[in-house]
Amino acid sequence: MSDKAKKSRNTKIDDAEKPEPNAKEYIAPIKTFPHAPKKKPEWFCQDVPCEIINKNETETKIRAFNKSRNFTLPNYLIETKFKHLESDTDSVHTPVYPNGKIPLEEFKVIPICIAKIIKEFKDDPIFVKALKKVEQDAHTAKGNNSCITIPGWYNYNKNPNPSKLERVGDPICNRNTRHAPPIPSSFTRKEFEESPSFPAPLGIRMQDFALPSEQNEIKKELLTQIFNCVNAPECPDKIKEEFELTITPNSHMCNWCGTLVDISELNQEYCSKEHSINLCHRDPVIGTKKGNVYFGHCSCNREQGGYSELQRVEQIIRLAKNNPDSGYSEMIISSLK
Numbered sequence: 357m358s359d360k361a362k363k364s365r366n367t368k369i370d371d372a373e374k375p376e377p378n379a380k381e382y383i384a385p386i387k388t389f390p391h392a393p394k395k396k397p398e399w400f401c402q403d404v405p406c407e408i409i410n411k412n413e414t415e416t417k418i419r420a421f422n423k424s425r426n427f428t429l430p431n432y433l434i435e436t437k438f439k440h441l442e443s444d445t446d447s448v449h450t451p452v453y454p455n456g457k458i459p460l461e462e463f464k465v466i467p468i469c470i471a472k473i474i475k476e477f478k479d480d481p482i483f484v485k486a487l488k489k490v491e492q493d494a495h496t497a498k499g500n501n502s503c504i505t506i507p508g509w510y511n512y513n514k515n516p517n518p519s520k521l522e523r524v525g526d527p528i529c530n531r532n533t534r535h536a537p538p539i540p541s542s543f544t545r546k547e548f549e550e551s552p553s554f555p556a557p558l559g560i561r562m563q564d565f566a567l568p569s570e571q572n573e574i575k576k577e578l579l580t581q582i583f584n585c586v587n588a589p590e591c592p593d594k595i596k597e598e599f600e601l602t603i604t605p606n607s608h609m610c611n612w613c614g615t616l617v618d619i620s621e622l623n624q625e626y627c628s629k630e631h632s633i634n635l636c637h638r639d640p641v642i643g644t645k646k647g648n649v650y651f652g653h654c655s656c657n658r659e660q661g662g663y664s665e666l667q668r669v670e671q672i673i674r675l676a677k678n679n680p681d682s683g684y685s686e687m688i689i690s691s692l693k
């Protein structure tokens with residue numbers, strides 16, 4: 357073998373031993389802590405994977421999975437407040453997410469930019485309101501006033517022996533993205549108080565959880581609905597193409613009453629008018645998931661109450677079965693013919 361060939365073979369072996377060029381390193385906070393020395397502080401939640409973007413001798417730039425911007429932290433913070441996370445070719449492992457891992461593809465998902473669509477319709481305040489509702493509902497988890505504030509957390513750390521009667525903090529954050537760690541409803545107060553992060557929050561309600569790819573699917577679904585409403589503006593072709601929307605004007609109906617929904621009735625503040633519209637959930641427990649959320653009438657949503665559609669149907673069946681002399685069963689059967 358020539359020297360050149362030997363060299364080439366050795367190079368190949370060396371390359372094979374090197375990690376994949378796109379192999380990333382992931383770390384996670386050991387416990388929740390607030391960070392952002394110069395700007396508005398934000399929680400870094402326990403066990404949320406952070407991708408290391410780059411590092412030098414003094415600082416490390418990271419991207420936390422549930423944040424849309426990167427943070428540069430001094431290395432001493434990385435060394436003392438974070439731990440290494442295992443990952444494989446398609447996921448990063450963390451105990452706080454469903455199935456104990458997050459697909460790496462989810463780090464690369466680019467959120468559908470509703471702000472760009474809002475610009476197109478800036479002269480139509482009702483439609484802008486509908487678009488903002490899409491953004492809010494698809495991307496942000498519900499708030500929680502019981503969550504400790506960041507100044508409150510600093511005070512608690514200065515004086516960590518509050519009265520036993522005083523309930524400090526809550527595991528659910530006050531506003532976070534839908535891809536923050538989901539906290540099951542079975543998670544107890546005792547478990548929270550024993551958590552290393554206590555009294556700082558740990559994540560969001562389980563029913564609010566949606567991975568970034570799912571959030572985009574929800575956005576597409578809701579965008580299609582509002583463009584399909586009566587009195588909606590025409591959807592520009594570039595928006596249809598970019599977000600792969602199939603629009604059928606004047607076709608979107610309220611699930612509960614089966615009539616067309618008029619976007620000009622949107623009344624975000626109070627749902628005060630009879631036909632005002634808002635986001636409705638087919639099953640309120642499941643919350644905002646693809647196929648479970650739609651623009652419908654406030655009055656219809658009130659009629660459904662806190663029950664799912666399925667529960668309502670089961671209640672009617674029970675009522676008909678338990679009252680055989682009422683004629684309800686016959687009424688249901690004949691009306692469905």
Ligand SMILES: [Zn+2]
Nearest residue numbers: 610613653656
């Ligand atoms: Zn309705």
